[in-house]
Amino acid sequence: MRSCVSRSGAANGLCHVFLRHTSASLLVTENADSDVRRDLEHFMSRLVKDGDPAWSHSMEGPDDMPAHIRSVLTCSELTLPVRDGRLVLGTWQGVYLWEHRHRPHRRFVDVTVIGAH
Amino acid sequence: MRSCVSRSGAANGLCHVFLRHTSASLLVTENADSDVRRDLEHFMSRLVKDGDPAWSHSMEGPDDMPAHIRSVLTCSELTLPVRDGRLVLGTWQGVYLWEHRHRPHRRFVDVTVIGAH
Amino acid sequence: MRSCVSRSGAANGLCHVFLRHTSASLLVTENADSDVRRDLEHFMSRLVKDGDPAWSHSMEGPDDMPAHIRSVLTCSELTLPVRDGRLVLGTWQGVYLWEHRHRPHRRFVDVTVIGAH
Numbered sequence: 001m002r003s004c005v006s007r008s009g010a011a012n013g014l015c016h017v018f019l020r021h022t023s024a025s026l027l028v029t030e031n032a033d034s035d036v037r038r039d040l041e042h043f044m045s046r047l048v049k050d051g052d053p054a055w056s057h058s059m060e061g062p063d064d065m066p067a068h069i070r071s072v073l074t075c076s077e078l079t080l081p082v083r084d085g086r087l088v089l090g091t092w093q094g095v096y097l098w099e100h101r102h103r104p105h106r107r108f109v110d111v112t113v114i115g116a117h
Numbered sequence: 118m119r120s121c122v123s124r125s126g127a128a129n130g131l132c133h134v135f136l137r138h139t140s141a142s143l144l145v146t147e148n149a150d151s152d153v154r155r156d157l158e159h160f161m162s163r164l165v166k167d168g169d170p171a172w173s174h175s176m177e178g179p180d181d182m183p184a185h186i187r188s189v190l191t192c193s194e195l196t197l198p199v200r201d202g203r204l205v206l207g208t209w210q211g212v213y214l215w216e217h218r219h220r221p222h223r224r225f226v227d228v229t230v231i232g233a234h
Numbered sequence: 235m236r237s238c239v240s241r242s243g244a245a246n247g248l249c250h251v252f253l254r255h256t257s258a259s260l261l262v263t264e265n266a267d268s269d270v271r272r273d274l275e276h277f278m279s280r281l282v283k284d285g286d287p288a289w290s291h292s293m294e295g296p297d298d299m300p301a302h303i304r305s306v307l308t309c310s311e312l313t314l315p316v317r318d319g320r321l322v323l324g325t326w327q328g329v330y331l332w333e334h335r336h337r338p339h340r341r342f343v344d345v346t347v348i349g350a351h
Contacts, residue, residue, distance in 0.1 A: 006132065009214050014250055014346055016131055016196055018196075018198050019207075020205075020206070020208075021207055021209075021210075022146050022147045022207070022209055022210055028256065028306075028311075029305070029306055029308065030302055030309050032293055033150060033293070034209050035291040036291045036299065036302050038290060038291075039183050039288070039289050039290055039291050039299050040301070040302070040303060040306060043282070043303050046288075047164075048160070048282075052280075054160075054163075056152040057152040057153045057155075059150070064295060065153065068146055068153050068156075068157070069156070069157060071146070072145075072146055072157060073190060073191070074306060074307070076145050076210075077145075077196055077312060078311070079250055079252075080311070081250065081252050081344045081346050083344070086274055086307075088258070089254070090253075091256030092256055093254065093256055099211065108207070110200070110205050110216030112129075112131055113221065114131060114232070114348060115232060115348070121294055128240065133248055133259050133315065135313075136324075137261050137323070137324030137325075137327065137328075138324055139326055139327055141265045145241070151331070165277070169275055171277075171280075172273050173272060173275070174264075174267055174270045174272075174273050176267070181274050182270065185263055185270050185273075186265070186273070186274060186277050189262075189274060189308060190307060190308070191261055193327075194312070194313055194314070221249075227315045227322050229246075229247065229248055229315050231247065231248060231348060231349070
């Protein structure tokens with residue numbers, strides 16, 4: 001995102017990121033203590049259980065439907081302000097890609113910068 | 118959304134959709150297996166129960182407050198990238214209007230396209 | 235937001251609000267009956283419990299990690315349409331800042347207006 005903003009030449013405007021997947025999320029959360037991301041993972045795994053017999057959709061395994069639900073409860077796309085050619089984030093904010101499947105996946109995002117040049 | 122993008126003449130930019138309601142959502146999820154949407158509905162009906170005695174707000178019936186909560190846990194507005202005059206979506210992504218009330222409602226959205234012409 | 239839109243001089247476009255914090259949210263919900271916001275608070279306090287022994291991250295007290303989780307389950311940023319120089323909202327929609335910590339905090343937002351002048 002940072003390199004897209006600087007390459008765009010936009011001084012002020014918006015930077016949009018879109019995740020092309022339905023079993024991962026874009027996450028904005030606390031960036032200082034990695035326990036926060038661990039606790040988030042733990043909360044989600046308790047709220048949306050792998051292998052719940054209620055899921056009809058389980059073609060790709062017990063973590064298939066839970067990944068879709070976790071994606072819907074969080075964000076697939078994100079817009080951040082651009083000021084003076086830089087992304088705006090609060091001091092304690094970090095942007096993360098949150099994988100909801102157990103096996104590693106390659107994930108693609110589309111970044112769009114809009115603003116005054 | 119597709120017709121708004123093509124009528125706008127924008128080649129690259131963003132397409133924003135805003136839902137004017139607090140008891141329905143805009144949903145981006147898996148588009149191939151309709152069981153996914155059924156399982157999402159089932160998950161939500163278990164998480165946010167109709168007629169829960171905890172709700173003070175029940176003027177319009179037992180599905181009134183749950184619909185507001187489900188709306189807050191999901192999305193009321195959505196931004197998608199536009200490339201070469203077309204909406205960008207991942208292969209397995211679909212956009213849906215998710216009604217949270219039991220009785221059918223007419224729902225209105227505002228679509229805004231921003232970009233280079 | 236309203237004053238940013240009118241000062242911007244934009245007639246049509248988008249207004250984006252970004253919250254620089256990870257323990258509060260931007261909320262779009264029913265604006266007529268304040269019981270809705272009370273029920274939302276009640277739902278969240280039941281779903282994400284203060285002082286849950288599962289949380290590793292509790293440096294700032296029993297409401298520290300729950301505030302981060304509630305922030306992730308809701309919105310940190312919000313885009314609204316601008317038409318004829320005014321923000322578009324449905325009749326029953328209101329925009330609120332939702333504080334997830336018990337003690338009062340000062341919260342900062344960045345507002346960006348993009349559109350045709």
